[in-house]
Amino acid sequence: MKSEDILNSLNYLPDNLIEQAAKGRQDYAGERTKTAYISSFLKPIMTAACVAAVVGISLFISSKNSHVFDHAAPELLPSDTFNECSFSENVMDMVNSDDRAEEDYLLSDEAGDLESAGTPIKVAVTLPQKSIAETTDSIEAEDYVLAFMYDGRTYTQYPQKFDVDEIYDEYKILDEKIGYVVSDTSKYDLPAIVTKLGTANFCGYVYTVKGFSPEFALAAKLDSGEFYVFFNDNGITLKNGGDIVSSRLNLTEHLDDFRITIDALSLPATEKNTEEVKRLLSVIEQSPVVHLDKQSTEEIDCTTILHFHLSEKWNIKPQIFYERLKIEVQLLKGGYARVMVNGFADVYIAIGEEALNEFTRNLEQIINE
Amino acid sequence: MAEGRILMNDNDIIAKFWNRDESAIGDTEAKYGNYLKKIAYNILFSEGDSEEAVNDTYLAAWNSIPPQKPSILRSYLSKLTRRISIDRLKYHHAKKRDDSEYLLSLDELAECVSDNSGRPENELDAKLLGEAIGKFLCTLSKKAKNGFIRRYFFLDSISDTARSLGISESELKSLMHRTRNKLRNYLEKEGFIK
Numbered sequence: 001m002k003s004e005d006i007l008n009s010l011n012y013l014p015d016n017l018i019e020q021a022a023k024g025r026q027d028y029a030g031e032r033t034k035t036a037y038i039s040s041f042l043k044p045i046m047t048a049a050c051v052a053a054v055v056g057i058s059l060f061i062s063s064k065n066s067h068v069f070d071h072a073a074p075e076l077l078p079s080d081t082f083n084e085c086s087f088s089e090n091v092m093d094m095v096n097s098d099d100r101a102e103e104d105y106l107l108s109d110e111a112g113d114l115e116s117a118g119t120p121i122k123v124a125v126t127l128p129q130k131s132i133a134e135t136t137d138s139i140e141a142e143d144y145v146l147a148f149m150y151d152g153r154t155y156t157q158y159p160q161k162f163d164v165d166e167i168y169d170e171y172k173i174l175d176e177k178i179g180y181v182v183s184d185t186s187k188y189d190l191p192a193i194v195t196k197l198g199t200a201n202f203c204g205y206v207y208t209v210k211g212f213s214p215e216f217a218l219a220a221k222l223d224s225g226e227f228y229v230f231f232n233d234n235g236i237t238l239k240n241g242g243d244i245v246s247s248r249l250n251l252t253e254h255l256d257d258f259r260i261t262i263d264a265l266s267l268p269a270t271e272k273n274t275e276e277v278k279r280l281l282s283v284i285e286q287s288p289v290v291h292l293d294k295q296s297t298e299e300i301d302c303t304t305i306l307h308f309h310l311s312e313k314w315n316i317k318p319q320i321f322y323e324r325l326k327i328e329v330q331l332l333k334g335g336y337a338r339v340m341v342n343g344f345a346d347v348y349i350a351i352g353e354e355a356l357n358e359f360t361r362n363l364e365q366i367i368n369e
Numbered sequence: 370m371a372e373g374r375i376l377m378n379d380n381d382i383i384a385k386f387w388n389r390d391e392s393a394i395g396d397t398e399a400k401y402g403n404y405l406k407k408i409a410y411n412i413l414f415s416e417g418d419s420e421e422a423v424n425d426t427y428l429a430a431w432n433s434i435p436p437q438k439p440s441i442l443r444s445y446l447s448k449l450t451r452r453i454s455i456d457r458l459k460y461h462h463a464k465k466r467d468d469s470e471y472l473l474s475l476d477e478l479a480e481c482v483s484d485n486s487g488r489p490e491n492e493l494d495a496k497l498l499g500e501a502i503g504k505f506l507c508t509l510s511k512k513a514k515n516g517f518i519r520r521y522f523f524l525d526s527i528s529d530t531a532r533s534l535g536i537s538e539s540e541l542k543s544l545m546h547r548t549r550n551k552l553r554n555y556l557e558k559e560g561f562i563k
Contacts, residue, residue: 001481001561001563002477002482003474003475003476003477003478003481003482004475005482005498006481006482006494006498006502006521007455007471007474007475007478007498007521008455008495009495009496009498009502010450010499010502010518010521010522011451011495011499011500012495012496012498012499012500012503013502013503013506013518013522014439014500014503015439015440015441015444015445016444017506017507017514017518018441018444018447018448018518019441019443019444020514020515021514021515021518021519021522021523022443022444022523023449091540146535159510172562183535201535201536201537202534202535202536203532203535204535222534222535223532223533223535224512224515224533225515226511226512226535226536248494264541
């Protein structure tokens with residue numbers, strides 16, 4: 001057999017495989033030939049023009065956002081997971097996407113609505129710092145952690161790929177397209193774990209994510225067609241964090257299943273305990289999101305936080321699906337519920353000790369019956 | 370692309386082919402002309418030859434639809450363009466354009482094959498091999514799968530493929546090297562090569 005035979009046999013690949021690979025491919029013949037025709041002396045001029053545009057846009061965004069960051073409390077500054085320099089450099093890799101020839105059938109609005117990135121933060125919620133190492137299990141050996149900078153912050157890839165069509169059809173988490181990003185990880189000071197796993201550059205459109213501050217989460221649809229959510233994973237700000245758990249999600253209605261583990265006892269959902277869990281969720285939806293700022297987290301060291309968690313005795317993991325988003329709720333001593341969306345959103349809700357105690361008491365009663 | 374032409378959906382274009390409406394060719398050109406030209410250019414590395422290959426594609430489509438009724442018109446046309454361009458390259462082989470992605474790909478895939486094993490003797494053998502490779506590709510990650518198809522079906526250059534996947538060229542080369550090794554093992558296991 002010759003390599004020619006393999007190449008020729010690829011003509012018999014299933015159409016769907018070819019079609020999937022064709023998505024996101026640079027399929028405009030003109031692009032390559034145009035590139036080839038660009039005289040070398042034009043390249044520095046074009047580069048300079050791009051740099052000027054990037055600087056201009058950066059200054060524009062900075063001036064637009066200055067009041068936002070003024071309001072951002074000191075606790076919004078990144079902690080030691082990322083280098084603080086990357087936060088303050090105000091480097092932005094965005095370029096205007098108007099010149100993109102790619103047919104973007106998913107998008108109806110015009111690219112480059114940069115002003116949307118400066119939406120003031122109404123409710124700031126401090127998220128607990130997460131270790132990237134804890135969430136990299138699903139990364140395949142040949143995959144790489146992606147990262148890009150936006151408005152001076154480094155966003156790293158949440159290690160779960162989403163199919164773009166799925167996102168649009170089912171997740172619907174994208175908000176506004178805010179521009180086009182050209183990642184160059186050589187410029188970033190990435191955490192050791194990311195560096196160890198390997199990084200890769202990419203190009204793609206960047207979007208805000210519904211319910212999240214652009215300071216915390218952004219999404220990017222890569223030119224390759226893949227879609228990722230990226231986080232400025234520094235335990236920082238969440239815009240309208242309450243949106244995640246408010247009536248918008250309607251946790252009670254979307255409760256799908258749950259299990260309760262108490263010590264070695266594992267309980268499936270029953271009619272009675274489902275009622276209790278729904279009641280609890282209803283309380284969660286009506287309770288305020290708590291701002292656990294740096295000061296309060298400093299008061300509690302890590303071991304205390306772990307001790308705080310009821311999971312030593314109570315392990316209640318409702319499986320709630322909202323438009324295919326998996327939502328988990330954990331109960332914390334002191335009257336808090338921690339709500340996580342697909343494992344990446346962490347919000348603390350102050351449900352109060354009374355509600356928490358009532359729930360555990362009623363549940364114990366059901367178990368004893 | 371023809372200026373001002375409204376892009377038709379594929380079903381309507383196919384219906385025109387079936388009704389022997391010659392405007393089907395213009396509609397196909399308006400919608401997929403550049404797309405097909407890119408495929409041809411990757412193989413032939415010549416503007417003129419690519420245009421001719423694409424024109425031959427329209428003719429081949431006209432002659433084959435009907436009786437064919439492609440489920441995915443774009444993939445169907447891609448295959449026609451690819452086959453026509455490769456044939457054209459072989460015909461002009463005396464000129465040997467070393468910069469053709471087809472020829473570069475041949476070198477890369479050489480590590481997947483063995484001189485000791487027989488060659489596909491007919492279209493059926495080639496089809497079986499293609500189907501086996503299709504099954505193999507389904508076992509890969511999305512990135513490896515799309516990278517392989519973009520590089521070896523569409524014959525996109527290393528730089529274009531890497532850029533479209535969002536990885537560096539060296540990362541792509543490494544990924545493709547691993548994939549080719551896996552493919553070789555797979556083809557050995559399936560009895561295609563010894």
